[in-house]
Amino acid sequence: MRVAVGEDGRGGGALRVLTEDGVADGPVHRVPDLVAAVAERERDGAPRWVWPSTARLYPRLLRAGVRVARCHDLELVESLLLGHAGRYGEPRSVRAAWARLRGEPVPPDRPPREEAAQASLFDDDRERDAAGDDIEQVVAVHAAQRRAIAELDGFALLAAAESAGALVAAELTHDGLPWSADEHDALLTEMLGPRPSGGLRPRRLQDLADRINAAFGPRTHVNPDSPTQILKAFAAAGLPVPSTRAHVLKRLDHPAVPLLLEYKELARLHTAHGWAWLDTWVGGGRFRPEYVVGGVVSGRWATSGGGALQIPRVLRRAVVADPGWSLVVADAAQLEPRVLAALAGDRAFADAAAHGDLYAALSDAFRDSGEVSARDKAKIGLLSAMYGGGTGEAVQFLAVLKSRFPAAFEYVEAAARAGESGRLVRSRLGRTCPPPSAGWRELTSAGDDDGPAEPGRGTAAQALRSRGRFTRNFVVQATAADWALALLGSLRRRLTALDEPRLVFFQHDEVVVHTPEAQAEDVADAIRAAAEEARLLLFGDTPARFPMEIAIVDRYSDAK
DNA sequence: TGGGCCGGCGCG
DNA sequence: AAAGCGCGCCGGCCCA
Incomplete structure (x- = not known):
């Protein structure tokens, strides 16, 4: 069951039951206390909540002690759908999506700062109403999104994973990372x-x-x-x-x-x-950063303060579990090359990525030279293939990769060619790279490869190569983000069943769970199971594996 | 004095 | 040893 939600800007709102397809299946219920109404329905049935923005609504629910199992975040999904259509950066609010459906002028999105200030600024009801959600619009936009999603391979999973990610992000901020x-x-x-x-x-x-x-x-x-x-x-x-x-x-x-x-x-x-x-970011023994789901084009998260994704390794000593609790620290070893192996369906590569140290497994293709170990050569070759490098010694390493793993090599080469010709590339689940800018098209369409470059813009050839490197990397980085998001959603569900353990940190390919000591092994099992579930959801029967390196510690710095 | 760009470096 | 991808944040510095 799905339930559409609209806020009225005064703490109340409206609910409406929907079918899975998004068709209204009952009347609109006006409720004076939206938090209480959501809590009640979550208790008896846990529907998938359909709301404009998890980032705006869910923190309030969390402060009231209300957690929900599932949601459909209309703004995040609208962004994904717009991106898939090559329309990056268009307004994504429910109002804007509604206007697009009706062919009306599309209002711009409100800047986040203004949004945050809105609640306290309004002094009359008319303004509050203007800021609230229209439940009819919520229902109509959701139905249109469901129709669009049904047409696109993998997109239902992407929409669900992105929405679950938004729940996790709000919970991470709410719970905070234990910090001494x-x-x-x-x-x-x-x-x-x-x-x-x-x-x-x-x-x-x-x-x-x-x-x-x-x-x-x-x-x-x-x-x-x-x-x-x-x-x-x-x-x-x-x-x-x-x-x-x-x-x-x-x-x-x-x-x-x-x-x-x-x-x-x-x-x-x-x-x-x-x-x-x-002083700014730590209070009450917790670091509470703000995460921005969908803040990076590849689907990685960004942060909007606190620099949570750039905590220096030396500071991990300050991340300490509460007495009687442990930190379960898990990271996906060599995630991106493994993702490439699975994506490309490269049998030889995937077999090499089946167990243990991937670079070591590939190193038999190279020879130790005294200066550079065979393992390092394999690593350089792989990174060059995924990032578009290829100067100096990397050239030879790339050649070896090409002959040993032609399918994987060709996969990233094709992505680079697509980029250079101005086409879009997508992740496994359909997250789509932004189109090239008008300036890029102008610069690269003239065919004046080595003509005089305008100052600061570089040559057409440079622009082409740069775009190729971007799309080459996008397919791998964005699919790795797909996988991580799927893992996060699966892990969140499993941790809910364990009750007390909480996700407290997520950084691209790494999670930290804060748990009562007695449950640490159960958490580790949940993490392994979630990684396996993510693999199956994305890639089905690929031989590639995504092993998690897991440590149970009192301090973050003690993990590896 | 405040906005915006840049160099540099932290993380993956 | 660096490089090739993606970010956020800081101080310096230039400009209005």
């Missing part, structure tokens, strides 16, 4: 010195900054945070460099270099994940 502010503070103090007052540099950073200045001599003054000033200082010292990136500096023989490298590393920790970050 004391451990974090101790780590910062160890590495940077005591917390400074005001906007001062921590002692260790100031000390390094002073020594860097001394290393450049008495007449030079540099702010180590300024790449421009560092470039000038090295040039003045007779060492012109193209940039101040760590790998460039490493090649220089100058006393400032080791100091600068250390400064950069510590300054990064201080500015990105220092005390200010701790």
